[in-house]
Amino acid sequence: MGVLRLAHVDVRTPDLDLSTAYYSEVLGLSVVRRDDDVAYLKCWDEEDHHSLRLRYDSRIGLDSFTFRVEAEDDLHDLEKKLEAYGCAVRRVSRGEAVGQGESIRFEIPSGQTMELVWELEKTGNLLGKLNPAPMPPPTLPGIAPPRLDHMLINAEEVGESYAFFRDVLGFRMTEQVLDANNHQLGVWLERSHSPHDIAIVNGPNGAMHHFAFWLDDWDHVRKAADILAYNGVQIDQGPTRHGVTRGNTIYFFDPLGIRNEVFTGGYSPDPDFPAITWTEDQFGRGLFYYENVVAQRFLRFHT
Structure with a gap:
């Protein structure tokens, strides 16, 4: 019972046409719905209505992020825990948000808006449920990841944010980075028995570092690098490997400057x-195991 998995990420873009074209043609997501000021997209193996919402706004950045809970009663139970913690919780009625039922929204200690929902509109994946093929059609454009995987947000007080996710929302820490005084510089948290569903790293409150899509193997990461280079996408780091989580990765920027990752x-x-602990002096190897160094842009650039 409790929080189950990451459901969708909602971001702002000052050029909705360009962002929609990038996420559909280069990333290879499907456009589920497009209105005048918003677009909804999903990956080929996702059942929910969408996993990414793009909203037109003059400011770029994160609107909110949404996790699904395991049972309908979890919304009520978590609402009480959030209010006891001191969060102002807003109930979102069924039909108010596209693709989902009733939800609760609140501001987490680091300033981002988070949402919890149980009922999600199920529109099915691209393969269907009767004698499905094991892979999507080769005609899919772009990288074509099967699903959204995780996200990383920033917090000025990582320890405070970690305690909130642990004590109020029931997340479990898989890895952490400590400074010389044993203060947490970064934590990796899970609910879906993966290395992380969300990570929190020291940085400005309210900021998002990146959101990431899953790929099935290292060869798909290599192919993604080819697609990004062919399309002139700015690669931030990689292809390389993490020490933290042991994952293989590429970081890159969408046309408006939001950092993406395939993992x-x-x-x-x-x-x-x-939980695994990394010390600050080994943080470079923890983030990028092969290079053993972290570029300052990677640490300091957020949206």
């Missing part, structure tokens, strides 16, 4: 998996 590999933490 594969990692481990499946058992329920009694002990």
Whole structure:
């Protein structure tokens, strides 16, 4: 019971046409619905209505992010825990948000808007449920990831944010980075038995570092790099490997400057998996294991 998985990420863009073209033609997501000021997209193996919402706004950045809960009663139980913590919780009525039923929205300690929802409109994946093929058609454009995987947000007080996600929302820490005084510089948290569903790293409150899509293997990461280079997309880091999570990765920017990632590999933490700790002097190797160094742009650029 409780929080189940990441459902969708909602971002702002000052050029909706350009952003929609990039995420559909280069990333290879399907446009589910397009209105005058908003577009909804999803990956080929996702059942929900959408996993990414693009909203026109003069400011670029994160609107909110949404996690699904396991049972309808979880919304009520978590609402009480959030209010006891001191969060102002707003109920969102069924039909107010496209593709989902009733939800609750609140501001987390680091300033981002988070949403919890149980009922999501199920529109099905591209393969269907009767004698499906094991892979999508080769005619899909772009990178074509099967699903949204995780996101990373920033917090000025990582320890405070970690305590909130642990004590109020029931997340479990898989890895952390500590400074010389044992203060947390970064934490990786999960609910879906993956290396992380969300990570929190030291930075300005309210900011998002990136959101990431899953790929099935390292060869798909290599192919993604070819597609990005062919389309002139600015690659930030990679292809390379993380020490933290053990995953393989590429980071890159969409045309308006939002950082994306494609990710594969990692481990499946058992329920009694002990958290891994990295020290600040090894943070470079933890983030980029092959290079053992982190560019300042990677640490300091947020949206």
